[in-house]
Amino acid sequence: VASGLNATDSFLVCLIGAGVPPRLLQTPASPSYSATLLSSLRNLRYVTSDIQRPVAIVAATEPAHAQAAVRCGRRHGVRVRARSGGHDYEGLSYASLDPRERFAVLDLAAFRDVRVDSARAEAWAGSGATLGEVYYAVAAASRVLAFPAGICPTVGVGGHLSGGGFGTLMRRYGLAADNVIDAVLVDADGRLLNRTTMGEDLFWAIRGGGGESFGVILSWKLRLVRVPETVTVFTVRRSINQSASQLITKWQAIAPALPSDLILRVAVRSQPARFEALFLGRCSRLLEHMRAHFPDLGVTQSDCEEISWIQSTVYFAFYSSSKPLELLLDRSGETPRYVKAKSDYVQEPIPRHVWERTWSWLEKPEAGLLILDPYGGRMGSISPSATPFPHRKGNLYNLQYYSYWFENGTAALEKRMSWVRGLYEEMEPYVSKNPRTGYVNYRDLDLGTNELEDNVTSYARARIWGEKYFKGNFERLAAVKAMADPDDFFRNEQSIPPLPAAK
Template sequence: MAIARSRSSFALSLHVAAFFAIVHHVASVTTAAAPSTDTAPFLDCLAAHLPSGAVYTPASQSYTSVLECSIKNLLFVTPATPTPIAIVAATRASHVQHAVRCGARHGVRVRPRSGGHDYEGLSYRSLSAARPFAVVDLPALRAVRVDVRSETAWVGSGATLGELYYAIANHSAGLGFPGGVGPTVGVGGHLSGGGFGLLLRKHGLAADNVIDAIIVDAKGRLLDRAAMGEDLFWAIRGGGGGSFGIVLSWKLRLVRVPATVTVFTIHRPRNQSATALITRWQQVAPVLPRDVFLRVVLQNQDAQFESLYLGTCAGLAATMSRSFPELSMKPEDCIEMSWIQSVLYFAFYGTGKPMELLLDRGTKPERYFKAKSDYVTEPIPGHVWESTWSWLLKDGAGLLIMDPYGGRMRRVAPSATPFPHRRELYNLQYYGFWFKNGTEESEKHIGWIRGLHREMEPYVSKNPTGAYVNYRDLDLGVNDDDDNAVNGYEKARVWGETYFKANFERLAAVKAKVDPHDFFRNEQTIPPLSSSWKGLSHG
């Protein structure tokens, strides 16, 4: 028996103080069971330890609706998509623990799903039907407890960013959190990959502001930061979801926001010097004062400049006049509002929106979607941007988003968390959306993204090329189930160093320590670093 500090019942209210009064023995699984295609023992184990209403199998009447309720991409809602043999709709920590123990005992891996976005659907689908898997669904673990006095909050992994922002604003107009723009993004996945948004130049990544967490590890133990140790705590704050355990909740350091913030959205068409403005933006945006965030969205033949400023319109106008006069921003371009109103503004592109919109999680997938990402370390020449306009006229064209770094990001070491892209100028994102079904339609849009991504390859980061793990991209490479430890690690380096650079080896070393049998595994999870590979690489 292994002894671990744990919570015997992690209710939705997240009574943090009660956790430290509960110390008990937790049964652990010391070795992972061999892979098995006989799933009956696993399902019997779930039935023996979980209430019947918490487990859904393909035979369950509600299985399809439960599976699809958190899917945002119609690409992965097809009869040919391998789906889980069971979905555990967890409402307390013990449900997650039993699912992990049953899976480890009977050779069925489990994948956590927090209920937000998942670019490649790896939290609920597999590329192969040969290896059965189950999903532990976390949307019921979504409570948010804000402590205004300590400027902290505990949030369940099943909450969305919208729910988190709503709860913070309901407690204090002077506090916020530096997470992403999309209100339907799941907190668990967002924090697991690092998480960035419009406050990153002032306050860094979302994961930089995580100060504690509760995780179920590969042995089914419930651990807080002190119990899991600093290596694992380092890994879960940017190492990508699903590799090291199932994080149930996170303690966040909230940040102070001013009573008034200012936003603007300025359009500059291609025929109104958009190319020159984009070229200049690359030099300006990363070195603006930390209170200013200025991103660019390119679509059709239009460059859309979007800004959030932590201050008044007068302050933003003065900054733009001094640092980026070419944009010709005027005071009438900007709108003053509260921080939470700015969240609604960027999420829904408008003013006067009710806060309750942030609580809408969405009910079903409505579109097809593909994305890729790059990091840019040197400004891309103007002639490249000029040629990019022709790509945005092609049939199947999507859009580009450029989010600048600098500010607080440059003051944090690339090894401080697994997220290594601290020194880059900006993140470049490629998006495609479409609504018609059919292979030809999908190939057209995906082909556009891949083609433009190749076109930009000479001008983005190299050795290795960089990408953001929360924008999962299976084009970079995948794990194979039949890989041995040495080959598996070597193969995973292809995509792993793209996401994590030099931090990838440390992540794999943590994996070997906390999940040596690779129980938490999907097509792009961190593999354990084997002693054999370490000998080859350092000997």
């Protein structure tokens, strides 16, 4: 390393020495730095001037570049934050709350190959692929194969799979992470490992424990699942005077107990509430289920649309099944916005009078929306320790509080944030307790952030937020961290700390 260079310069010199082409490296002085930084960013709350930005962006195109980023980063005191789709709710893949933090973004957007082996019902997907790209590639290879993951097509594979990942097929097939059978990872020593060479503990940790604590996952081998050529979707809307509160109250016990090839979720942004369903079969059979289990919802044949599974992904993402499938390949996504979200797990139905009161929250001008995703089915039959994601049997549904807005400035920010936080506080008596749990992929820094002790993330402090996401799996995650990254190189505001030796 040339003398007189600062850490960032030394890092860059090291990368170039390791064969990373300079055109893949950007610093704040580079003309395209801001455009690259903003390219997949989804939350404008993390682009303000008081937020620490990366000292460099490494737009890796080969595994060796990612390995060099880790090795050079360790050597020169520049941490690495992997970014796949950039959808982290708290911006942790590209921003830091700590003004002293010196980190580089390792941008994986170029790792987006999806290779499908339909005969084996398997696929390899790069971390930088979007869910839409995975769905499109799978459907192009077969009409009866699918992959169970989230609804938003621009979400990145890397963050989504490493944090769990649920969507419309979860009641039949579980999480995206439940359907990962191998992965390629760069570890804290810059080695390239697969499932066999990383070992089962590390492979366990990256399927739901959040990838950012353990290494950089470059690609994932997926088990594809079977779907019929024709599936059925519907959306019915019910307002307060169409018994919306009563229907939501009943829905809480009914939806998690429906047959596993049917998901019925609810989204509420003021009136009317939307009841959205996907059934892995024809309309006639779906109507039989609805009549048997939830006649009050009043679903009729005219509500049904019989389409292919891939059209159903377009339907849930864009509210229409007739839009072109190629929309799934559009990586630009929605207009940039400010976002705040929180989540809960509901284990007992929330009483009707609470839902009636909730309308006054939903009708405020600054209101966001509530999304209720029912569990049960396959989600209830997987052991809570099979992966780090512990929210299995006993959880009726995930309740997400989601607010987004476009106006800049503190007034808008404070109003929206206090809406989300206020409603979350009001729901406390009715949701999971000891701890009050949440979903790591709906990242929420209000649950707690890390502190350092002797330059290592404090285990005691991290438990506060960690057990909310991972319950009893948190300690095992910390033990894996102590083995895989004892120096705590891969860290952020909510990374898993190494388990202290004395524990």
